[in-house]
Amino acid sequence: MKATFLLSFFCMFSWTLVAQTDPVTQVHGGRNQSLGNIRVFDNSAFAHFNNPGALASYKVNQLAGGYDNRFGLAELSTINIAGAMSFGPGVLGFGIARSGGKLFNQQTLGISYSNQLGIVSIGGKLEWFQTQIEGFGTGNSAIFSLGGIADLSPTFSLGATISNLNRAKLGRNSTQRIPTGISLGLSYHPSTQLNFYAEVEKDILINPVYKIGLEYELHEWIELRTGVNSNPGRLFFGLGINYVKIGLDLGYGQVNPLGSTTNFSLTYDLDP
Amino acid sequence: MNRSSSLLFAIGLIGSITQLSAQTPPRIQIDLEQFIERLFPIQDEELDYESIYEVMLQVYLNPISINDADAEVLQASYLLNPTQISNLIRYRNEHGPFISLYELQAVPDFDLQTIYNLVPFLSLGRGDLGNTKRFWERVHSEEQAYLLLRHRRTWETRKGFTPADTSSTGRISSRYLGDQNDLYVRFRIQHSRDFSLGLTLDKDAGEQFILDKKTARYGFNFLSFHLTRYEVGKWKTISLGDFQVSFGQGLVYGAGYGFGKGSETISTVRKSSVGITPYTAALEFGFFRGLGATYRYKNWNNTWVFSYAPRDGRVAESIDSLESSDSFISSFSESGLHRTPSELSTKNRLRELSLGSNLQYTSSNRKFHIGGNILHTKFDRRWQRTATPYNQFEYSGIQNSIGSIYSSYNWKNFYLFGESAISQSGGTGTVLGFISSLSKQIDISFLWRNYDRDFHSFYGNAFAESTRPINERGAYLGIQIRPNLKWKVNSYFDLFRFPWLRYRAYSPSSGQEWLTRISYQPNRNLLAFFQIRNEKKDRNLPDSGEPGLVYRLATMNKTNGLISLEYQVSKTLFIRSRFLFSSVEFNEVRTNGFMILQDAQYSFNKFRFTGRIALFDTDDYENRQYTFENNVLWTFSLPANSGQGMRYYLLGQYHFNSQLTGYIRFSRTNYTDRESISSGLQEISFPHQTETTFLLRYILHR
Numbered sequence: 001m002k003a004t005f006l007l008s009f010f011c012m013f014s015w016t017l018v019a020q021t022d023p024v025t026q027v028h029g030g031r032n033q034s035l036g037n038i039r040v041f042d043n044s045a046f047a048h049f050n051n052p053g054a055l056a057s058y059k060v061n062q063l064a065g066g067y068d069n070r071f072g073l074a075e076l077s078t079i080n081i082a083g084a085m086s087f088g089p090g091v092l093g094f095g096i097a098r099s100g101g102k103l104f105n106q107q108t109l110g111i112s113y114s115n116q117l118g119i120v121s122i123g124g125k126l127e128w129f130q131t132q133i134e135g136f137g138t139g140n141s142a143i144f145s146l147g148g149i150a151d152l153s154p155t156f157s158l159g160a161t162i163s164n165l166n167r168a169k170l171g172r173n174s175t176q177r178i179p180t181g182i183s184l185g186l187s188y189h190p191s192t193q194l195n196f197y198a199e200v201e202k203d204i205l206i207n208p209v210y211k212i213g214l215e216y217e218l219h220e221w222i223e224l225r226t227g228v229n230s231n232p233g234r235l236f237f238g239l240g241i242n243y244v245k246i247g248l249d250l251g252y253g254q255v256n257p258l259g260s261t262t263n264f265s266l267t268y269d270l271d272p
Numbered sequence: 273m274n275r276s277s278s279l280l281f282a283i284g285l286i287g288s289i290t291q292l293s294a295q296t297p298p299r300i301q302i303d304l305e306q307f308i309e310r311l312f313p314i315q316d317e318e319l320d321y322e323s324i325y326e327v328m329l330q331v332y333l334n335p336i337s338i339n340d341a342d343a344e345v346l347q348a349s350y351l352l353n354p355t356q357i358s359n360l361i362r363y364r365n366e367h368g369p370f371i372s373l374y375e376l377q378a379v380p381d382f383d384l385q386t387i388y389n390l391v392p393f394l395s396l397g398r399g400d401l402g403n404t405k406r407f408w409e410r411v412h413s414e415e416q417a418y419l420l421l422r423h424r425r426t427w428e429t430r431k432g433f434t435p436a437d438t439s440s441t442g443r444i445s446s447r448y449l450g451d452q453n454d455l456y457v458r459f460r461i462q463h464s465r466d467f468s469l470g471l472t473l474d475k476d477a478g479e480q481f482i483l484d485k486k487t488a489r490y491g492f493n494f495l496s497f498h499l500t501r502y503e504v505g506k507w508k509t510i511s512l513g514d515f516q517v518s519f520g521q522g523l524v525y526g527a528g529y530g531f532g533k534g535s536e537t538i539s540t541v542r543k544s545s546v547g548i549t550p551y552t553a554a555l556e557f558g559f560f561r562g563l564g565a566t567y568r569y570k571n572w573n574n575t576w577v578f579s580y581a582p583r584d585g586r587v588a589e590s591i592d593s594l595e596s597s598d599s600f601i602s603s604f605s606e607s608g609l610h611r612t613p614s615e616l617s618t619k620n621r622l623r624e625l626s627l628g629s630n631l632q633y634t635s636s637n638r639k640f641h642i643g644g645n646i647l648h649t650k651f652d653r654r655w656q657r658t659a660t661p662y663n664q665f666e667y668s669g670i671q672n673s674i675g676s677i678y679s680s681y682n683w684k685n686f687y688l689f690g691e692s693a694i695s696q697s698g699g700t701g702t703v704l705g706f707i708s709s710l711s712k713q714i715d716i717s718f719l720w721r722n723y724d725r726d727f728h729s730f731y732g733n734a735f736a737e738s739t740r741p742i743n744e745r746g747a748y749l750g751i752q753i754r755p756n757l758k759w760k761v762n763s764y765f766d767l768f769r770f771p772w773l774r775y776r777a778y779s780p781s782s783g784q785e786w787l788t789r790i791s792y793q794p795n796r797n798l799l800a801f802f803q804i805r806n807e808k809k810d811r812n813l814p815d816s817g818e819p820g821l822v823y824r825l826a827t828m829n830k831t832n833g834l835i836s837l838e839y840q841v842s843k844t845l846f847i848r849s850r851f852l853f854s855s856v857e858f859n860e861v862r863t864n865g866f867m868i869l870q871d872a873q874y875s876f877n878k879f880r881f882t883g884r885i886a887l888f889d890t891d892d893y894e895n896r897q898y899t900f901e902n903n904v905l906w907t908f909s910l911p912a913n914s915g916q917g918m919r920y921y922l923l924g925q926y927h928f929n930s931q932l933t934g935y936i937r938f939s940r941t942n943y944t945d946r947e948s949i950s951s952g953l954q955e956i957s958f959p960h961q962t963e964t965t966f967l968l969r970y971i972l973h974r
Contacts, residue, residue, distance in 0.1 A: 190711045194711045214714070216710045216716075228786075235767050254747065256767055256768075256769055256783070257769070
């Protein structure tokens with residue numbers, strides 16, 4: 001009885017209230033989460049999850065791992081690992097992520113490839129997505145996503161990403177579809193120390209979310225970040241520390257009246 | 273105008289100012305109204321905007337001494353960003369004092385626009401005081417001495433001015449005691465950084481012009497006086513009469529100074545320790561009356577405040593008959609209106625004694641400040657609010673003490689600031705934040721505040737969503753982006769929470785607000801902007817009438833937009849077009865508001881005419897549209913328009929000679945959706961309201 005109650009509670013939570021705590025629709029990586037869930041522009045290996053098209057644009061060669069927690073609930077946390085490596089003109093990426101607790105959890109495993117063509121980089125991702133509900137069953141699906149970035153000038157870039165292009169269902173026997181979302185973003189890079197991002201994301205089922213992110217390099221090895229989301233209103237702050245090849249990114253977010261989110265991730269740069 | 277000729281013009285402008293400032297700096301005429309409007313908060317609630325305007329006027333009418341000003345004072349102008357302040361101080365430290373305002377062009381990061389904006393508010397420093405003359409001689413010969421006379425009147429008769437009638441119980445209904453004229457007199461002599469002497473007299477419509485010792489009315493209903501001297505030996509300021517005090521982030525000493533959230537999203541977030549300033553407004557509360565002084569010793573400033581002021585309040589008798597009859601104050605009256613016998617009975621019913629002090633240290637490089645405030649207030653009667661659940665943590669008692677420490681630091685391109693205070697109740701209040709220019713293109717501001725539900729500050733005026741710093745926690749983030757000289761984007765986002773109940777929200781609640789303004793200014797003559805702001809805040813649902821149900825909250829979603837175009841057609845003609853709209857969604861009902869207005873200003877010879885025609889149509893009062901209006905000199909006008917109708921005004925200015933200037937204004941609102949305006953004694957039984965304002969300014973010596 002208790003389990004059933006919890007189950008229905010979790011289902012409600014993950015699909016209606018906080019639609020973004022599953023490994024497909026949420027933004028990964030301490031850096032991008034503290035930039036206000038900016039998805040399109042990502043210079044880390046987490047771009048595999050966020051926007052596969054960014055991998056070639058930023059020529060990512062990195063291994064990364066992270067942990068993300070919402071409102072202090074272990075059942076609303078995510079663990080992820082991602083990697084990216086250059087191959088000639090392109091970048092190959094992979095990623096594994098798992099969200100949820102014992103009773104309800106979702107995991108994804110995927111590979112991506114991105115290529116630079118002139119000022120445009122584009123990439124695609126294929127992933128296998130599993131949903132597991134204890135005592136109820138397991139659903140599997142394959143998801144295809146696309147993304148790209150166009151560098152219009154040294155200071156301006158535009159980008160877009162579409163996740164779950166094929167509108168996959170949760171499982172073979174389920175009628176419920178995994179959310180399909182489109183994000184359009186703009187990056188403004190006025191000085192070497194400063195990055196500004198603006199983005200709009202539309203999930204088929206929910207109202208558009210507007211996002212703004214700002215990253216400031218206080219020192220060679222310290223980065224300060226902040227971001228804002230609309231719908232619901234959220235405020236984010238983050239700190240990035242880089243030491244030679246190792247990077248540590250910490251993030252904190254505030255959502256009224258639900259509470260706070262915390263996350264951190266580690267990155268390790270590979271030799272190209 | 274191309275770039276090089278505008279540069280020449282700027283140099284010419286600066287040149288003419290410096291030339292004249294060799295003797296006494298004359299104030300060049302700038303459009304203060306337009307300037308302050310830019311800084312003003314978003315008009316939302318029935319706030320006391322007039323006092324903010326008045327303080328702003330004081331700041332801008334007193335030039336900043338550029339060779340002497342520290343980071344605090346420079347920041348208080350709201351004209352410079354932290355990098356520019358930092359650069360200016362560094363330039364001064366490295367190259368010595370500025371010899372001429374020309375030199376501003378050599379300071380790194382000072383662009384032409386900044387210099388344009390800044391120059392009217394600058395002076396070269398203490399050198400021009402002419403201290404050879406004795407004090408009273410200087411007062412006597414001061415050029416900045418003027419007398420203002422203002423008359424205002426609404427020409428439709430309000431119900432309060434009609435003959436009294438008798439109700440069915442035989443009681444004679446209340447009426448206003450005085451006449452319909454609103455009179456205001458101000459006399460002021462001042463010299464920047466030397467002295468200020470002023471007298472303000474005010475009689476509102478409906479108040480009597482009477483000599484009555486019992487109610488302390490001597491002709492005018494309100495009288496305010498000050499004599500302030502600056503730089504007397506080691507005394508930085510000595511002020512006698514009415515004054516205001518501002519230190520730190522305004523948790524203890526707020527002085528009605530500070531804007532908070534507005535379309536200027538960066539500089540207005542932070543407050544400056546301006547210290548003692550003369551009080552000149554005609555609002556009858558929120559100031560100290562007595563003696564205030566600041567003593568300077570090396571890098572230390574010590575300020576003392578002694579005030580014994582009458583306050584208005586309604587007196588109630590305690591019901592407890594076993595105790596000796598005990599009267600207390602149930603509510604303060606801040607309107608300052610004494611029109612009816614009932615209103616008059618609240619006048620000066622309470623005496624308030626305030627004793628306070630401040631100690632502030634400024635580092636030798638002028639970039640670091642640290643200080644402490646303490647203020648003790650004692651009433652001669654107990655203050656006890658009528659008890660309701662939402663105000664049970666509000667102040668009650670006969671005396672209150674509050675203390676705080678604050679600091680600010682200009683570190684590289686960051687300006688860090690903070691203040692933390694504790695009141696007698698044990699409740700605390702804290703403000704922490706920074707403003708920074710991250711690059712030439714992007715500025716950012718951040719502020720976090722936390723005010724306990726039992727944090728009591730009578731003179732506090734800190735950054736808050738509510739009108740006072742109590743029962744609130746929130747974080748604010750502001751940004752300004754200037755990708756090039758023509759475009760500017762300002763934006764802020766504020767997330768807040770009220771841990772205890774509030775008026776009209778009988779549960780702990782939360783909310784958020786954001787604003788974006790995009791401005792386009794291709795040249796000095798044309799300015800176009802678009803602004804949108806959204807606020808989501810919880811409020812009680814109307815009583816459903818079902819018994820046993822407690823109040824439930826729902827979110828009120830308010831959106832306000834503004835599109836504006838301003839164009840200086842020629843030297844003589846200026847036009848402005850504006851379009852305002854709003855929508856409010858509450859309890860699944862959506863209402864809208866709309867207003868459109870056209871302004872024109874034409875000057876020729878000694879005349880200047882300004883006019884406006886506006887149409888408004890709003891579904892309800894929640895959609896009221898606030899618009900700035902041009903008014904006679906230094907008079908504030910920000911009416912809220914709601915309902916359906918038309919409003920217009922015409923303002924004329926005539927420059928009789930170098931000493932005398934006259935202003936006359938006629939304004940009228942015609943409503944199409946009602947037969948009478950307002951309610952109670954203020955009711956006008958016509959669908960229109962007509963007001964005239966007449967003002968004369970006489971400059972004593974020129």
